[in-house]
Amino acid sequence: MPFLSESVNEGTVSWQAQLGEMVYEGDWLLDVSTNKVDMTVDSPVAGVLIEICVADDETAQVGETLGVIGPAGSAPLTVE
Numbered sequence: 627m628p629f630l631s632e633s634v635n636e637g638t639v640s641w642q643a644q645l646g647e648m649v650y651e652g653d654w655l656l657d658v659s660t661n662k663v664d665m666t667v668d669s670p671v672a673g674v675l676i677e678i679c680v681a682d683d684e685t686a687q688v689g690e691t692l693g694v695i696g697p698a699g700s701a702p703l704t705v706e
Contacts, residue, residue: 636660636687639680647675649695656692673697 637658643649649669656667677694680686 636685638683638685639692641678641682641693642666643669643675645675645678649673649675658686667692669695671695671697 637660640657640659642654642656649655650672651669653669654666655669655675658665658667673695675693676696679691679693686692
């Protein structure tokens, strides 16, 4: 999960992309809701969402892996 501020340590995840779906760089990937802010997280690369590590409505800690995008012909990229 991305760092948001010193006072925010965790957030609740809501996926917009589906497991196995092709996503493109800049696509809306997921939302993170905290007690202070709600934000969208865009895909950092194009590829296939091959793993969701934190499911919808679960809480994630800052720095925790949320999902994995597998770019075509490359090693998977972790989404934090």
